[in-house]
Amino acid sequence: MLISDRMLLKVIVLGDSGVGKTSLMNQYVYTRFNKQYKATIGADFVTKELHIDDKPVTLQQIWDTAGQERFHSLGVAFYRGADCCVLVYDVNIQKTFETLQTWHEEFLKQADPSEPERFPFVLLGNKVDINGGTSRAVSEKTAREWCALKGNIPYFETSAKENYNVEEAFLCVAKTALANEHQPLDVNEMCFERIPTTISENDQQERSCAC
Amino acid sequence: MHMFKSIRSNKANGDMESYFPVRPDCQEHVPKTRFKPKVGKTLSERRWNAAFQKDGRLDIAGVLRRIQRGGIHPVIKGAVWEFLLGCYDPNSTSEERDNLRKKRRWEQYNSWKEQCKTIVPIIGTGKFVTTPLVSEDEEPPDNNGIDESVSDAELDKKEIQWKRSLHQIGLDVVRTDRALVYYENEVNQAKLWDLLAIYTWVDEDIGYVQAGMNDICSPMVILLKDEADAFWCFEHAMRRVRENFRSNATSMGVQSQLGILSQVMRTVDPKLHQHLEGLDGGEYLFAIRMLMVLFRREFSFVDALYLWEVMWAMEYNPNMFADYASNDSHEVVATKLSKKVLLQYGKYERKNVKIGRTDQKSLLAVFLVAGVLETKNKKLLNEAKGLDDVAQIMGDITGSLDAKKALTEALKIHKKYLSKASITS
Numbered sequence: 103m104l105i106s107d108r109m110l111l112k113v114i115v116l117g118d119s120g121v122g123k124t125s126l127m128n129q130y131v132y133t134r135f136n137k138q139y140k141a142t143i144g145a146d147f148v149t150k151e152l153h154i155d156d157k158p159v160t161l162q163q164i165w166d167t168a169g170q171e172r173f174h175s176l177g178v179a180f181y182r183g184a185d186c187c188v189l190v191y192d193v194n195i196q197k198t199f200e201t202l203q204t205w206h207e208e209f210l211k212q213a214d215p216s217e218p219e220r221f222p223f224v225l226l227g228n229k230v231d232i233n234g235g236t237s238r239a240v241s242e243k244t245a246r247e248w249c250a251l252k253g254n255i256p257y258f259e260t261s262a263k264e265n266y267n268v269e270e271a272f273l274c275v276a277k278t279a280l281a282n283e284h285q286p287l288d289v290n291e292m293c294f295e296r297i298p299t300t301i302s303e304n305d306q307q308e309r310s311c312a313c
Numbered sequence: 314m315h316m317f318k319s320i321r322s323n324k325a326n327g328d329m330e331s332y333f334p335v336r337p338d339c340q341e342h343v344p345k346t347r348f349k350p351k352v353g354k355t356l357s358e359r360r361w362n363a364a365f366q367k368d369g370r371l372d373i374a375g376v377l378r379r380i381q382r383g384g385i386h387p388v389i390k391g392a393v394w395e396f397l398l399g400c401y402d403p404n405s406t407s408e409e410r411d412n413l414r415k416k417r418r419w420e421q422y423n424s425w426k427e428q429c430k431t432i433v434p435i436i437g438t439g440k441f442v443t444t445p446l447v448s449e450d451e452e453p454p455d456n457n458g459i460d461e462s463v464s465d466a467e468l469d470k471k472e473i474q475w476k477r478s479l480h481q482i483g484l485d486v487v488r489t490d491r492a493l494v495y496y497e498n499e500v501n502q503a504k505l506w507d508l509l510a511i512y513t514w515v516d517e518d519i520g521y522v523q524a525g526m527n528d529i530c531s532p533m534v535i536l537l538k539d540e541a542d543a544f545w546c547f548e549h550a551m552r553r554v555r556e557n558f559r560s561n562a563t564s565m566g567v568q569s570q571l572g573i574l575s576q577v578m579r580t581v582d583p584k585l586h587q588h589l590e591g592l593d594g595g596e597y598l599f600a601i602r603m604l605m606v607l608f609r610r611e612f613s614f615v616d617a618l619y620l621w622e623v624m625w626a627m628e629y630n631p632n633m634f635a636d637y638a639s640n641d642s643h644e645v646v647a648t649k650l651s652k653k654v655l656l657q658y659g660k661y662e663r664k665n666v667k668i669g670r671t672d673q674k675s676l677l678a679v680f681l682v683a684g685v686l687e688t689k690n691k692k693l694l695n696e697a698k699g700l701d702d703v704a705q706i707m708g709d710i711t712g713s714l715d716a717k718k719a720l721t722e723a724l725k726i727h728k729k730y731l732s733k734a735s736i737t738s
Contacts, residue, residue: 170523
């Protein structure tokens with residue numbers, strides 16, 4: 103079978119209830135958005151095949167988890183073997199940003215990766231379309247500062263509804279996950295191609311807009 | 314006129330949707346409905362009315378027989394569910410039930426609702442919230458005064474905890490059965506919110522868990538006109554599954570049912586069980602949702618109701634009402650039961666009482682999952698190379714599963730399990 107030599111990347115999507123995890127995933131995989139999404143129970147997952155730098159087919163397996171805190175207890179089982187963790191918050195609700203800290207810690211605790219400080223995360227600030235951005239509760243600057251503190255996590259502002267930046271964000275997720283599978287590359291170099299390519303320069307670079 | 318009638322009845326399926334209309338823009342996003350009421354099989358309104366004696370006692374055996382053959386006609390679903398779920402005793406008179414209903418509506422539900430309203434005035438107004446009412450770090454007020462009793466402090470704690478769950482309920486309400494025209498109306502959404510909020514207030518032990526309580530509650534709101542009646546129906550449905558929702562830092566209640574599923578599979582199909590274990594799927598986590606919301610997501614709205622009522626009829630135990638009232642379980646000695654009494658049990662439960670097994674209560678859903686796994690046995694063994702494949706294969710049953718066939722399969726697995734389990738023990 104064709105898929106026998108597939109490169110399989112396991113991605114976990116975490117964040118508070120209602121921030122749009124399922125919508126982001128569906129927009130990315132099926133390029134559709136509908137308002138009838140149901141709250142996820144346990145975990146759902148989708149797969150997407152993609153090419154990265156002309157490399158053979160990569161299968162991205164995205165696990166979309168329930169935002170409900172009580173499901174944390176099942177985390178160990180779901181997070182096992184993850185290559186990347188995507189954190190999602192709603193830019194219009196402060197609390198969903200504040201709990202990122204908990205999700206981050208919880209993931210590392212439960213997934214227990216070999217090098218927790220190197221484990222790749224990507225942060226998505228979703229629902230930037232709402233009220234044309236006038237109802238934002240968390241600024242892009244605040245979010246980027248948090249990312250910097252967490253070891254330069256790549257950050258994307260997205261709208262699952264408007265299909266804004268979703269493809270870009272998940273491509274970065276795939277590259278990040280792939281890098282984690284192989285050798286440690288510089289994540290920001292891969293995701294932000296307009297940024298100068300030498301590592302030393304990149305280190306100096308204040309990370310600007312992702313898109 | 315006659316001909317016109319018969320043409321209409323051929324379109325029984327379309328009729329079903331007309332009882333629970335789906336929004337035109339959502340038609341393509343929901344599974345197709347397969348259930349059709351069948352003359353002579355489905356419990357009709359006429360049959361239902363005829364099943365009551367003059368004083369109101371109900372011939373439950375006859376009713377169960379019908380439901381297990383063809384489900385319940387939509388117009389009487391709510392009324393029949395009240396009996397299936399054990400809200401009322403079939404051996405009670407109409408008068409006794411009227412009194413109980415009054416008590417439940419006024420002394421209980423409405424007084425709880427009033428209590429909740431004094432804390433959060435938005436309850437019962439046709440509006441609801443989706444954003445937090447209290448901040449995370451808000452602690453119960455410090456009681457400096459010495460005359461404040463311990464129970465007051467406890468109440469404060471209970472209030473804050475309850476208030477914290479209200480926006481979570483709201484976040485679920487806006488994502489509940491949105492394909493149905495019924496929930497286009499904000500007032501109906503608010504009714505669902507009220508019910509869940511009051512349940513959360515009453516069931517302090519479990520509270521609100523965002524894992525499908527809304528999916529279980531939604532049909533009750535639609536089927537039972539009176540809000541308090543809908544509440545009690547939901548509350549009784551929860552009695553059967555609420556342990557699944559109990560959770561702490563290290564485990565979730567549903568894992569106990571997953572453990573039973575694993576045990577059943579090991580017994581009835583060791584080869585498939587081993588294969589799944591080899592794929593790191595021996596914990597059967599992919600079945601969580603099926604068990605939490607009793608397959609609601611795998612079926613259309615109408616078909617899920619049909620599955621539930623046949624399942625509850627099969628699980629029916631005539632002592633249910635008395636057990637709930639006394640908070641106790643009647644141990645039945647198999648030999649003492651006459652044939653007449655045995656007919657008051659559902660097919661599934663009858664098997665259990667006959668051999669004196671009381672540990673299989675409300676577990677038909679577990680056998681239902683096992684049955685689905687069995688029907689996918691070949692595909693799983695040959696094609697599943699990873700857990701993602703397993704989830705995919707199991708996901709494909711959405712909209713393609715026949716409720717009646719699935720339950721028949723579940724009963725077969727149950728029978729097989731009981732016979733194998735008795736040999737090994």
